[in-house]
Amino acid sequence: MKLMWDLFSTFFKLGIFTFGGGMAMLPLIRDLVVEKKQWLTDDEVVDCFAVCQALPGVIAINTATYIGKKRAGLKGSLAASIGVMLPSFIIIIVIILLLGAINENPYVNGAFEGIKAASTGLILYAAYKLGQQVMKNKITWFIGIVSFLIIVLLDVTALWGIIFGGVMGYITYLYEEYRRKKRGETK
Amino acid sequence: MAFINLFLMFFRIGIFSFGGGYAMLPLIFQSVKDFNVMTASEFSKLVALSQVTPGPVAVNAATYVGFNYAGLGGAFVSTFGVALPSFVLVILVMHFMEKFKESKGLQAVFFGIRPATVGLIASAVVFISETSLLNGPLISKNFIINIESYVNVLPCIIFICTIILVGKFKISPIKITILAGIIGAFVLN
Numbered sequence: 598m599k600l601m602w603d604l605f606s607t608f609f610k611l612g613i614f615t616f617g618g619g620m621a622m623l624p625l626i627r628d629l630v631v632e633k634k635q636w637l638t639d640d641e642v643v644d645c646f647a648v649c650q651a652l653p654g655v656i657a658i659n660t661a662t663y664i665g666k667k668r669a670g671l672k673g674s675l676a677a678s679i680g681v682m683l684p685s686f687i688i689i690i691v692i693i694l695l696l697g698a699i700n701e702n703p704y705v706n707g708a709f710e711g712i713k714a715a716s717t718g719l720i721l722y723a724a725y726k727l728g729q730q731v732m733k734n735k736i737t738w739f740i741g742i743v744s745f746l747i748i749v750l751l752d753v754t755a756l757w758g759i760i761f762g763g764v765m766g767y768i769t770y771l772y773e774e775y776r777r778k779k780r781g782e783t784k
Numbered sequence: 785m786a787f788i789n790l791f792l793m794f795f796r797i798g799i800f801s802f803g804g805g806y807a808m809l810p811l812i813f814q815s816v817k818d819f820n821v822m823t824a825s826e827f828s829k830l831v832a833l834s835q836v837t838p839g840p841v842a843v844n845a846a847t848y849v850g851f852n853y854a855g856l857g858g859a860f861v862s863t864f865g866v867a868l869p870s871f872v873l874v875i876l877v878m879h880f881m882e883k884f885k886e887s888k889g890l891q892a893v894f895f896g897i898r899p900a901t902v903g904l905i906a907s908a909v910v911f912i913s914e915t916s917l918l919n920g921p922l923i924s925k926n927f928i929i930n931i932e933s934y935v936n937v938l939p940c941i942i943f944i945c946t947i948i949l950v951g952k953f954k955i956s957p958i959k960i961t962i963l964a965g966i967i968g969a970f971v972l973n
Contacts, residue, residue, distance in 0.1 A: 610958070612838065612839045612840075613838050613839070614838060614957075614958050614961050614962075615838055615839065615840075616835075616836075616837075616838050616961075617806075617835070617841070617912075620905065620908040620912070623905065624950075624957045625957045625958065625961075628956055628957050628958075640898065643901050643902065644894060646901055646905070647894075647897045647898070647900075647901040648874070648878075648881075649874070650804075650901070650904065652870070652873050652874060652877065653798070653799055653800060653801055653802050653869065653870075653873070654798050654799070654801065654804070654873060654874075655798065655804060655808075655840045655842040655843065655866060655867060655870050656804030656840070657804070657839070657840035658840065658843075658867050658870040658871060659804075659870045659873075662870060662871050662874040662875060663874050663878065666874070666875060666878055667878075671875065674871065674874075674875065678867060678870075678871060681839070681840065682840070682843050682863060682867060684838060684839050685837065685838065685839030685840060685843040685844050685847060686843065686847050686859065686863055688837050688838065688839070689833070689837065689844050689847040689848050689851070689859075690847060690856070690859060692833065692837070693848065693851055693852065703973040704969045704970075704973050705836050705969070706836065706972075706973065707969045707970070707971065707972035707973035708836075708965040708966070708968045708969035708972075709835060709836045709965075709968065710916070710939060710968050710972040711939070711942055711964040711965055711966075711967050711968015711969070711971070711972055712961055712964050712965045712968060713915070713916035713939070714916050714917060714936075714938075714939035714942040714943045714946070714964060714968070715942055715943070715946040715960050715961060715963075715964030716912065716916070716961070716964075717909060717912045717913050717916045717917060717943050717946075718943045718944070718945075718946030718947045718950070719946060719950060719957050719960065719961075720905065720908060720909050720912065721906075721909045722947055722950050722951055723905065724902060724905040724906045724909060725951075727901075727902050727905065728902045728906075731898045731899050731901075731902050732899060732902065737898070737899040738899070740896055740899040740900050740903070741899035741900065741902050741903040741906075742903060743903070744899070744900035744901075744903035744907075745903035745904070745907050746903075748903070748904060748907040749907045749911075749923075754807075755904045755907075755908075756802060758903055758904045758907070759900055759901065759904065761900055762896040762897040762898070762899060762900020762901065762903075763893040763894075763897050763900070764896070765896040765900075766892045766893045766894065766895045766896020766897060767889065767892050767893050767896065769892065769895070769896065770889065770892030770895070
């Protein structure tokens with residue numbers, strides 16, 4: 598029960614402090630889930646992100662479901678997903694009830710601009726920290742750089758970068774198996 | 785009837801949108817238009833609201849449309865509808881991954897996916913910086929020609945301070961987000 602509450606409240610926090618969806622959640626997830634709670638390792642967070650980006654749907658809910666299940670099964674998924682949705686749900690209804698409609702407010706827009714700038718830096722730092730963990734040799738650097746370039750230069754969706762990585766990983770594996778077999782034969 | 789329609793509409797949005805966040809907005813717009821629940825100007829208000837309120841964009845949209853159309857119950861079924869595909873798909877995929885986690889082939893696929901995902905996160909920094917730090921694409925002539933008007937100086941300072949605060953002083957991302965919001969409200973308004 599304590600774990601359920603912990604999952605719920607952690608994802609509730611993520612729901613409150615994430616602006617702009619999906620990717621903006623990553624730095625906060627790394628901070629809370631890897632460094633503070635130690636629920637997942639850096640490698641597992643990267644796997645989680647790959648799966649959540651590759652599947653359709655709401656990325657924040659994908660992520661909550663994934664981490665919740667990893668920690669505490671189906672119930673954990675439910676606790677984390679409800680946690681990440683609840684702040685939005687409440688805030689939107691309160692705004693509709695209080696304001697009726699949305700009015701432009703320069704202070705709110707300014708705050709949002711500031712948060713976006715900070716969020717860019719936080720995501721960059723998260724990429725650096727995860728990269729330190731994941732980029733182990735020439736092949737991983739190659740895959741990382743090529744996937745970055747195809748997404749930025751060809752302007753394709755994230756899914757293609759992930760598919761490219763998966764195919765490259767599998768080819769590398771087949772090649773190593775082939776070499777191992779050949780070495781076995783010559784001996 | 786309204787509840788079932790709202791549920792189905794958002795369930796469809798949940799299944800067919802890849803990329804999450806703002807990538808979902810065109811599909812949401814298409815659906816609410818076909819459905820006659822919202823005008824274009826109302827929709828643009830919804831987009832503006834989603835930008836300045838926290839949380840998943842799709843949940844914001846589902847709550848807003850559902851509540852305006854059928855009250856609290858409507859907000860609830862819409863949100864449930866948009867969340868359900870995510871929930872079910874992730875559980876299924878994880879079940880599959882658990883089952884084959886001993887497979888060398890699947891391990892090899894993930895060995896390649898991990899660095900690709902880091903590349904993907906780095907590419908997100910480029911795309912986000914084009915609206916947060918710059919006034920257009922990073923790779924363009926204007927970047928060199930009109931550098932003063934192209935680069936947003938104050939957001940760039942916040943960006944650099946953020947990296948120093950999180951990297952060197954280990955300040956938590958939540959504290960930095962709050963701080964950047966307060967500074968933005970008074971300096972960038």
